[in-house]
Amino acid sequence: MGLRFVLDPPLTDALRDEIVDLWCTVTNTGGAVGFVGQVTPADVWSTAQVEFAAVDGGRDRLLVGYEGERLVAMLFVTDNNFVLKDHWRILKRVMVHPDRQGLGYGAALVREAERVGREMGLAALHLTVRDGAGVTEFYSRCGYKEVGRLPGALRVAAGDDRDEVLMWLPLR
Secondary structure, three states, X not given: OOOEEEEOOXXXXXXXXXXXXXXXXXXXXXXXXXXXXXXXXXXXXHHHHHHHHHHHOOOOEEEEEEEOOEEEEEEEEEOOOOHHHOOEEEEEEEEEOHHHOOOXXXXXXXXXXXXXXXXXXXXXXXXXXXXXXXXXXXXXHOOOEEEEEEEEEEEEEOOEEEEEEEEEEEOO
């Protein structure tokens, strides 16, 4: 079964809960989506609220992927809030449910975000990756190029600082 994508679905309470559940599941299985270690919905909720408010306010976009009626993939297309950067956006919180990984859903999600970016008339998409999470190669295969690193910018634990890898995909 393939994915069905929905851009900017109504952010109902049920969808918000599904997103937070997916976020926890991805984090708790080692995904690098803003948290480290085991989290609960209560841990994720305050960060999620900020993302939801930006979508509700029309500043950011939400792209979700369903397998049947089940939410299995998602990302946020976020605005830079700076006029000189209005021609590109940032992909944040790129997630695929761990039990659906390896089926091409991540690549399909990123391709759909690329399609959305082109439809929005954007010149490029940007994302950051936590070094050591094993996803830099995935994004490279999707056409993203590493354009820089912030050495030790992400402290995932005491004595475990990781580079933040900056990746860029031109759309024009």
